[in-house]
Amino acid sequence: MIPFGFLLLLAIFIAFFHMLAPDHWIPLTSLASKRQYSPPKKYGIATLIGGGHATISGALGLLFLFLGFTFLRADINELVYISIALLLIVGLYFILNGYGESRESKENLENSIIAVSVFPDFAIIPIMVSASEYTLPYGLLIFIGFLISSILSINAIIFLNSKTIGKRMAEMKPENLDYVIGILLMATALIILVFPSF
Secondary structure: OOOHHHHHHHHHHHHHHHHOOHHHHHHHHHHHHHHOOOHHHHHHHHHHHHHHHHHHHHHHHHHHHHHHHHOOOOOHHHHHHHHHHHHHHHHHHHHHHHHHHOOOOHHHHHHHHHHHHOOOOOOHHHHHHHHOOOOHHHHHHHHHHHHHHHHHHHHHHHHHOOOHHHHHHHOOOHHHHHHHHHHHHHHHHHHHHHHHHO
16 A cells, blocks of 8 residues: 555645646736736636646546446556556657657647647546545545645746746747656656555
């Protein structure tokens, strides 16, 4: 069994870095600048984006658990391995997609960025499956940590957008973003896979 504290920190870490992806915050900063949003409105929308994204990702994790227990009749260990395989596949997809994007036209890149912005964070699935060995309140704490980290992360990057770091991240090539996301997803899968052997 993976220690609860480790799962919580992993969920917080994954949420924080996932929300730094430009596809989550660049559309908002562009719109806020164009429409002259007040800071409360801009940060309120950022909170909705971070909270909504985390909630959709958490719901995906719960759906995975429900389908695994109900239809596959799998135990927790089997679901952990299935979720790790899924995460490795999605991570590999992002890496291959990044390679494909580096060869596409700029117009196609913009379309793919819009598609990626609604993509839930699959990295939460093996974390939620591993947390299901604990009682429900522990799983809820992991989701709350994931949710709060997502909200704080997107609000922090919105705040830093006017600084050098925000401008540099906005200039990041979409294929580099895909490589980073793919590597983070695969690293999460490997951490969940290898951790119990330590």
